[in-house]
Amino acid sequence: MLQNILAGFAALFTWENILFLVFGTLVGLIIGALPGLTGNMAIALMVPITYTMSATTGLVFLTAIYCSSIFGGSISAILLGIPGTISSFATTLDGYPMAKQGKAGQALGISTISSVFGGLFSAIVLMFLTTVLAEFALKFGPAEYFAVAVLGLSCIASIGGKSIIKGLLSGFIGLFFAVIGQDPQRGTKRFVFDIHLLSGVTLVAALIGIFGVISVLKSAEKKSKETGPIPEVDHVWIGWKMCKKLLPTWLRGSVIGTIIGIIPGAGTNVATFLAYDTENKFNRSKPKFGEGNPKGVAAPEAANNGVTGGSMVPLLALGVPGNATSALFLGALLLKGLTTGPVLFTEHADVAYSLFLAFFFANIVMAPLGLFLLRYMKKILSIPESLLGGIILAFCMTGVFSISSSSFDVLTCIFFGLLGYAFYKFDIPTAPLIVCLVLGSMAESNLQQALVANKGSYSFLWTHPVALIVLLISLVSFFVPIITKMVKTYRKTRHPEVVAASDLAEDTSDEMDDD
């Protein structure tokens, strides 16, 4: 093992590799930060460039882009309130409120350190546990995937805002949009009025519409009335005290991210929803989640970078890509004449271990580079909102168009922007809609597959232990916040003064707890 690691080091540390590590990190950061442009796209474009490189250099380059683009997505999520990719959607929920409160620097700092933590955690898991964990990936059948999707969906209860009804309404509208397209099992066309809808609503276009278009509309609305002060931006470095406070959040986020990453096809998005929701449920500190809690940024960012290493586990051990990005890595490996599986570790140990180390060092390079660049990037906020709006809109539309050079995607984006604006006007939360839109088809397709495998019987819900446990957790995760909310409303109407007093006590104890 040690010998292999040393061989990996030897293969990794050449001038060329280090150059491409830094260059890749920069490319990933910038691509990730632009709404609509994803790391996936960047890697797909770069794969042909790696033909001429040595296997190690090529993989180092792609790894650097992969890791940093996931982190880059959080930059626009925090500064502009627009998730650059779906995986940074959860970061928007608390990152953007923090930026508006003048804590943009702090939020960016947290996102940087959390990403690095999650990335390093998963790199270590990848390096030492790949062969052990690969078997775990195969245990997931349709029943288990369905359970995981339901668990993801259950978070709508706690991110649904104050009103249960409005939260559920938003969720169901999201599920409706998830139904559009071809039925995954029967091929029946559902609500396909245009051929572009055959494979469903383009998620990224919808997401950018809801967050991008609406943020421009909101600021335009405000501008006509008043000129808001330019938010202050503090330091990017968050201090050791904050690090210590966030450590448990990072650990939980990284573990969730890495595990979900290992399950092929489960996806980065589920990991971020789950990590965010878990922290939300365990959180006792103020401000509340959704109002700018640092943990709300730390959890999803640790999780989505945790996915990076995790997604490589089934790829390297079994030749099965864990997500779309690792599928591109598979292509790059194959083109170099390298096969995946145990053979890679024995016959090409230097390449395998230099890939592990590349994951490790890509995350390390990301910290100083990220913190350095962000000192300048946060200045975006000093641009007056009235000017920024137009620029954002132009960026969003360009980004959406670039997904597949389709003007229909641009229309989708505008449609969801207007829908989001209507939601905003009626004070309906948009987060449940996004969660349901992203997870709806995964839940549906796997439920149908599980039914086929079980000859039409629902018995798999209790005969598969993993599925059963996950589904039970989902039930708890869904109903506890709803019941708590109902109890609170009930108490408020019955004994307003008692509740107010206890709320106050809670507040003060939290303040003390904080510092």
Added chain:
Amino acid sequence: MKKTLRSVIALALAFMLTFVMGTAMAAFPEKEVTIVVPFKAGGNVDLCCRIIADEMTRILGKQVVVEDREGGGAIIGQTYALGQPADGYTMLALTSSFVTNILSGDTDFGIEDAAAIGQFCFDPEIVVASADSGITNMDEFMAAAKAESLTNSTPGFSTSHHIASLIMTEQFGLTPFSYMHTDGSADQVVQLAGGHAQVGLTTYGGAATLIQEGKIIPLAVCNSERHQALPDVPTMAECGYDFVYGAYRGFAVPAGTPEDVIGILSDALKQAMESEAVIKAFNDSGFPIMYMNAADYQAFLATDYANMEAIYYLLDEE
């Protein structure tokens, strides 16, 4: 002396001839040529096209670029490419989905709207079983598939793997499979390797590692010859079943493109497929090369269309 003079003249003539032919050829292409891939970047078709584009750039002397226009079950990219001017500057990466899409009735184009350039790859279907299924050879497969409805994992509804299974069911009188349509070939092989589905049809590339690991058992290759990566696995014919099916990949241009332009592109494709770089990259990636010229590929498409038309009702019955 005379002899030398004659050979000098002959040489000069030969030179001039190549020069004249060269300039005539240089008329096309005058600018970059685009290959439209109607699938996701990084997928198998995209990967093949990028390897070929690289080599064709060298051969044609003008940039050949790949553009991915995914979505709508490949209809969006296909419609776009076939709607471009018929001048040879836009080629479509044409796969079996072209034929099935037309039959689905969702397309504005028909089989006559595409003029073939040539085929470069034929990836035969391989009949596989999960190691947990207890099926280890083709006879056991047929016996089991006739006796009961086996669970069959596919990478999606109406993909070539799904259609191959349907044709097989029809041809050999099997009990219809219980299909589990997953989201892509990566999901498909995981379901098989994990024992969540019993059997499936797949192409070699995506399942290679799991086959070597013994988690997925290859039973037979649906081709006239054995697969070079699986020399011990018999063909369907060797097992006593006449069945050839696979995913094919080639290029086409909008109908009405001048014959000489089609000729130039077709020759360039042939040269590319014979080049060392492409052969190596295809072998390394597990894509079997099978070149077919424009006329042959056009005829092949027509046959495939007729065959598919005859069995398309099976999909509707699903």
